[in-house]
Amino acid sequence: MHSSKDSAKLHSMKQSATEGSASPPTLGARMLKTRLSITRNARELTAENGFAGFTIEELCSKVGISRRTFFNYFASKLDAVFGHAEDGLPTGALERFMSARPAGIRGISPTLLSDLVTLVLEQLHLDETEIRGAHGFFTILHREPELLQRMMQVGPERQAAFIAQVAAREGVPPSHPGIAMLVHCLQFATHQAIERYVKASDGPSLAEEFLLAVTQTQDLFQQRIQPE
CATH class of the missing domain: 1.10.357.10 (Tetracycline Repressor, domain 2)
Incomplete structure (x- = not known):
């Protein structure tokens, strides 16, 4: 109470x-949206299947991007799961x-x-x-x-x-x-x-x-x- x-x-x-x-959209708004989506979906897959229970390809399929695009944002699946510090704001x-x-x-x-x-x-x-x-x-x-x-x-x-x-x-x-x-x-x-x-x-x-x-x-x- x-x-x-x-x-x-x-x-x-x-x-x-x-x-x-x-705040108004920035020039990198679409890239930021993609990066956030990768991390969000990586965490969801981890919660559902465990960290070893999904591949980068499966993550890319869920996000709707190619493997090549994934590596433009993150160096590894582990990096994708933790994301960038500034993405939380x-x-x-x-x-x-x-x-x-x-x-x-x-x-x-x-x-x-x-x-x-x-x-x-x-x-x-x-x-x-x-x-x-x-x-x-x-x-x-x-x-x-x-x-x-x-x-x-x-x-x-x-x-x-x-x-x-x-x-x-x-x-x-x-x-x-x-x-x-x-x-x-x-x-x-x-x-x-x-x-x-x-x-x-x-x-x-x-x-x-x-x-x-x-x-x-x-x-x-x-x-x-x-x-x-």
């Missing part, structure tokens, strides 16, 4: 996420986040949390129509040694790269403990939201699940660290 305080925060955050989120979303920092601010900006939440909401909105199908891939990932090994390499690399981007926006070193903590918290909230969203087919939207987790965590972190 959402409290009135939670509901007010949810409404405010959802409104900020929808403002300015649309709508076009221009990261650029909007980087440029949203208020001018004339030194140190951590007062809008960092809300700007990060807006970025995550854009990502979740992009993924929501297919997140249930993709969830099977992330479930099987931990049972496939080859996939797990790649995840253990790619996951920390992408996380460190994103933390470095956030730190650069804020003008602090990537080692700033608060930046890493904030990113970790939002990633955990995202994972928890997806789990709840997938389990409850008639429950709150993916964005609402995420915002609820964030607002409840925010309330806890507003408590005093030490007793009076």
